[in-house]
Amino acid sequence: MLSSYAPVISAAKVYHEQLSVPEITTAVFEPSSMMAKCDPRHGKYMACCLMYRGDVVPKDVNASVANIKTKRTVQFVDCVPNWFKCGINYQAPTAVPGAELAKRAFVHWYVGEGMEEGEFSEAREDLATLEKDYEEVVAEAIDIEAEE
Missing domain, CATH: 3.30.1330.20 (Tubulin/FtsZ, C-terminal domain)
Structure with missing residues (x-):
């Protein structure tokens, strides 16, 4: 991705x-x-x-x-x-001048609205899984193209 x-x-x-x-x-x-x-x-x-x-x-x-x-x-x-x-x-x-999303500067806003900090870690893990799935599909597509 x-x-x-x-x-x-x-x-x-x-x-x-x-x-x-x-x-x-x-x-x-x-x-x-x-x-x-x-x-x-x-x-x-x-x-x-x-x-x-x-x-x-x-x-x-x-x-x-x-x-x-x-x-x-x-x-x-x-x-x-x-x-x-x-x-x-x-x-x-x-x-947003000085945006600090990567440094977790806005996490407190989400937590204040009821979201849990663990949900951020879970979302990162889900993205990593999705990335692996895409890699597998690409590998399969390359194998299929090579066979043809």
Whole structure:
């Protein structure tokens, strides 16, 4: 499972940069946009969930996805018929200055609302299990493709 975020724009340029939906969609698959240090061009995707925020038109999203599918610039496994799921949140993205989610800075809010701290550990374990499941499915898909 890979996470990506695009566009990543400096605070100085954020008010002048206007990227089109196709440019943003293409940027998502660039190694520089990945949240992990890897090159996604050396493997295949099983699925992709694209979430757009702000002033985005569904027609532009569909055209961008169709363009990626027809150009085959991004490789997907053959055994999955529906590669893309897309969503649009019409609220513009917001930044939380000094966001400290990775340092558990907001855990107390969730605990204050009735959530238990153990649920965070459980969620991490569930994600690790999901990641293993995906790795197994990819390995099986590669074996099937090799046999053909």
